[in-house]
Amino acid sequence: MMIQKKSWAGTLTKKYGRYWYKFKSNKISLVGLGVIVFVAVIAIFAPWITPYPTSAGLYVNFSQQKLPPSLAHPFGTDEFGRDLLTRVAFGFRYSLTLVAVVLSISVAPGVVLGLIAGYYVNRWFSAVIMRIADVFVAVPPLLLALSVASVLTPSAINAMMAVSLAWWPWYTRLVYSIASSLRNEDYVKAAELVGASPTHIMFKEIFPNALGSILTKVTLDAGWVILIGAALSYVGLGAQAPTPDLGTMISEGSQYLPASWWISIFPACAIVAVILGFNLLGDGVNDMFSSSIK
Amino acid sequence: MPLVFSMTTEKMERMSEPILIVENVKKYFNTARGIIKAVDGVSFFVNQGEVFGVVGESGSGKTTLGNMVVGIYTPTSGKIIYKGQDIAKHAKERPKWLKKDIQIVFQNPASSLNPRRTIRQTLEVPLKVHMPSSNIAERVDKLLEMVDLPPEFAERYPDELGGGEKQLVAIARALATEPSFVVLDEPTSALDVSVQGKIIKILMNLKKRLNLSYMFITHNLSLMSNVADRVAIMYLGKVRELAETRDFFLNPMHPYTRMLLSSIPVITDEEEKLKPKRIESMGEIAGALNIPPGCSFHPRCPFVMDVCRSVDPPLNELAPAHFCSCHLYTTSNNAYDKYKK
Amino acid sequence: MPLIQVKDLRVGYNVYEGLLKVLDGINFFVERKEKVGIIGESACGKTTAMKAIMRILAKNSVLMGGKILYDGNDILRMNDTQFTEIRRKKFSMIFQDPSAALNPVFTIRQQFYDIIRYSSNQRMTKDMIHERAVELLKQAALPEPERILDSYPFQLSGGMKQRVNIAMALVSANELLIADEPGTALDVTIEDQILRLLKKIVEERRISIILISHALGTIKHFVDRIYVMYAGTIVESGPTEKVFKNPKHPYTQLLIDSVPKLTGEGVPEGIPGIVPSYLNPPHGCRFVTRCPYAMQVCKEKVPPSYEVEQLHYASCFLYDNGENGKDE
16 A cells, blocks of 8 residues: 655554554543543643532532532532532542653653663662662552651642652563563664664663553553552542542541532542543553554 | 786685684573583684585574674683684674674564664664764665665565565665674574575675675575585584585585484475485484483484493594594494495 | 365455455365375465364454355354364364463363363263373373373473374364474474374374475475465465476466575575565466566456366466466
8 A cells, every 4th residue: 555645644644543543453442542531631621611610729618518419519519518520620630630740750760770770681780770679669559658658748749759759660670571571682682783882772772662561551550640649648648628639539528428428429430430541541552562453 | 927817816815714713612501400501612614705504403502603703692611713803702892893894694584673663773773883974874775775675665664574575674784884794593594485595695696795704504404505615513512514515415424414404305306316315303302401421412313322422522524624523433333334235 | 075175265354454355265175084285485374274264263354255164064154062063073283383382381281181171072080081191192202191291381392392282183183183384393303203293193093184384395295285375375286296296387386496405506586576465466366466477367367277287276377278388
């Protein structure tokens, strides 16, 4: 098949069409993508599309207190009379920011350290990097984040730092295992033999081949980051009131269970939906880079 | 003296000058389960402009040997002398001119080209390292032309190419630095016979044009008889027979060579005649961790004698330029005499 | 009636670029007790045809037409119960990679027992199963069956693993054994042993075998009759001797010529050009793009099969109207 002129769309199709074809080969991945796009749109446009934007902040209206779901308040209202639908939408905002901050802080150093440790697998600094990573990995991420967050003053920023600290070693380990096996590939040997620099080999030869696994992990991890962030908030070490955070909402709402069930159940469902969405999306990303689908 | 004559003698002299000398090279790997003697005392030389064939099955050490020549492995002991210098070290410790001068073509083009890089990006790597001041884009086009590939292939990814085309790209990459010695590690084994011819033809033309010397590693004896000037056969890390190609095929000496020859499923009656009287292939190639004592081939040898089980025969010159390491030719043996009849 | 008769089989694969039309109406048959070889280069559809017989085609495959008759019944349209019976009792297949068919985390004993148990209709006692396994391993020329049974696949050499695969295949191959490049992944001397063993076994058990290979020599020394495949079509068929002595289709001629000879007359040129894409294969003869004798008609029509000599067929317009020339 001839590729039409070098139009922008043509090049794009040539390069990414196959990825999209592979992604959609599993229809459930499309559901995941749909959920995440939906959540992202709501999060981005929350101030403009939510019915009661003021409910996002310090707002009290005791006349509307703990109203069950109705047409005016589809998710009901909380103990201060704030609209829960609005707060959930703003909660997505916080969750996605958390994901973006944590992953952008932890993935890059994790990947670079993994590349170095994997490429120089028999050198002393590789062992040092990996042992440090092991120490972090040995502590469950939630526990580590909890202990770090408890030392710092509870705030959204500190919670993000705490989660990031727990996260980078997983990328180091992932990339380490990929790099230490790819370094034996013939194309790496060929580049070494002509005298290509280690930086070239790590970033131009090995990294592009690890990208698929990294992106898959990023997508799958997004769900986990949200969960841990919510857990931190739930125990009061994360985002502080009045920031609308799904974890905080569940925690506050739990005092009113079971009578005013909607206060914690709807935020909980929202978390489940996002995590599930990211997991399904992750499967699709995995398919995109898989060689078994042609 | 006519000019033509003096040129011929000069050329002949250059032909017979060894470019590579391998002296008692060993490569042992320490593993959790013991020492693997992948290459165990191998000596040979390769003349300038020659195709030196190395034949062997799995575990013979032929690939390890080729890897030591290019510097993927450092020999445990022994010397590798290239153009008069000992180069028995890892590529990382070799001077830049050596990395330019010795290149390798790997067996499987699917794994020797990075799947996420275009052909141009792959071919640019050696050029950027060794000829940074040249017009790199132009050189990439020239390299593709050299191996008979159209210039538009430069923008493609390896999975858009056929197996033979990929191997041609790998050859172009090896020749990018303008080397004088190339190790060809089973360059056509992963390809169909119908494209093998083209690859070999291009390799041989380039050898002539660029004055290259090849160390050609393969398990395919039929191919070897067509491309090599001299052939060495390896079994479990040792050279068992080494001779000029014609002599090697007309007068194979080592029982392993004979077994290998008789195992080849040939097509024509003329070939059938060339095969030694059938020595049935038997037994398994021993594992690298438990190489049999004495001659490592003795458990599979139809002419095995007591001495073979304890003493490893040396590589002797049994006929002019024909070396073989086998007790049959130094001890009188009934089984062999019977076989000859 | 032949044991297996494949009629006008068409199989494609769905991929991103579109539909790969791989098998383009192939016809072949295997008689009882017959050794049939299929020769062809990589990706010419040999394995696809065999997978169709065993009903193990990949998920993205598309069956576009044709029949595979076994005893007059179409395998492709049997229900699962009917076909399971065939898989248990009649057919079996050996693959190129000896490790791929063995599960690395179980001993040979566990895997072998399961296969014997599964393929039997009656309940078998452990002793009966064991006896059967040992007997089959011995037939596959494995001298210490007990030691083999207790091994994990990684403890065995490639040749031994392939023997184990043969022994396992014999559990159900009571009528047909399909061997897909059984020696290609092995060393030359070991491949020779495996092929001699296979030949001995199929002759002793009086079963049929379809041997697939890209190595002409291997096929020549093994089978009674061969089919030559090119780009999803069968271009030539006939008794082995006749096809090798007097190849008729230009592809077969060029293929035989491209094998380097031990006698060393230089490496042959090979076949110019490349296999056409299965996305848009030529309309007429699929070899037309590489054929030195290509004519106008070859581009327009699919060549029928001509009987060029007794039982020797070639699908090539060169043999139209009884004209037999041009092959020298």
